[in-house]
Amino acid sequence: MNNKVRHVLGISGGKDSAALAIYLKNKYPELPIDFYTCDTKCELAETEQLVERLRAYLGHITTLMAAQGSPEPTPFDHMLKARGGYLPSPQARWCTIQMKLMEFEKYVGDEPTVSYVGIRGDEDRDGYVSTKPNIQAIFPFRKNIWSIDVVNRALHNDNLQLFNKLYKEASTEEIYTEAKKFLETPLSKTFYYSKKLNALLDIDVKTFNHAVFAFLKTTELPVGQLDEFPLIDNDDVLVKADIFRILEESGIGVPAYYNLIDFEVDGNHGQYCRSRSGCYFCFFQQKIEWVWLLEQHPDLFQRAMSYEKDGYTWMPGERLEELARPERVRQIKLDHIKKTEKQKACQKSSLLVDIFSDEDEIQCANCFI
């Protein structure tokens, strides 16, 4: 293993990054991974418990924290004050940038770094691509472990012949015969990146990975600076059920905020939980999660409410004070029961936690660097 290249993995306090840390530690003990977490001081106690259990399991997790030394109670309060109370939102994600991304990039510095990210094989989203060329993200749970910038470079028409040659060298005759027509076809409006990528991955994941690794050796990217990279021989694809299994089998367990809690409204029965880690006031949460916060962590709900001043709100069109009214809570719960029933009828999985967390999986993507 080349010691000039660092390997890092961010623990968000959610299930996917926790499972990835456990998976990589057990499957690739030779990878010298530095585990880190960004402490915002705005996490739920359940998230902090998970991070502590992981700390014991992994041996060490570095804690990063923005605005250290500030007289404000949390880094968030410090940043918010500097912005005159202007709350973050999906359109103005200053919280992620200031509390997490900047701390992460400071931690990494200028060293070539491979960052492992827990995006699952059943998720349809791209992960964080650093603007810093010395940081390269790898997605071990997906069929395509490479980030979009790497795929775009390797499959670019300018590199058609080079990639074809590298693929041929990495492949058996049989595999190459099957892949040749795709390798030789330039990208076009009808044969675009994802089509070419999927065609090659469907033929053989490992051969594709070996070809990309050889291609990276012609670039300045961190993985290309490694003498060997065991992930290129991994064609595992891990989905949500695998994540729960890894957490249970390791003894770490699923974060407690996933535990389903029964509720009853007008004789109708439902269940709720929180579907993500992150700040307790995160504006990505669903209305039913705000109700969960109100009933399960009333002190934190009150604190979130206290930030809604001078016309700033966490959700467009509704203040937390309004959401907390009994008739509004009742309506949100009834809507949630209806929505859950509908989704249960359409889904293959009968596990309520699957249905609930799939409801609206808008990820705080960069909070899972």
Ligand code: SF4
């Ligand atoms: S969890 Fe939500 S509120 Fe916290 S930093 Fe991420 S996006 Fe912002």
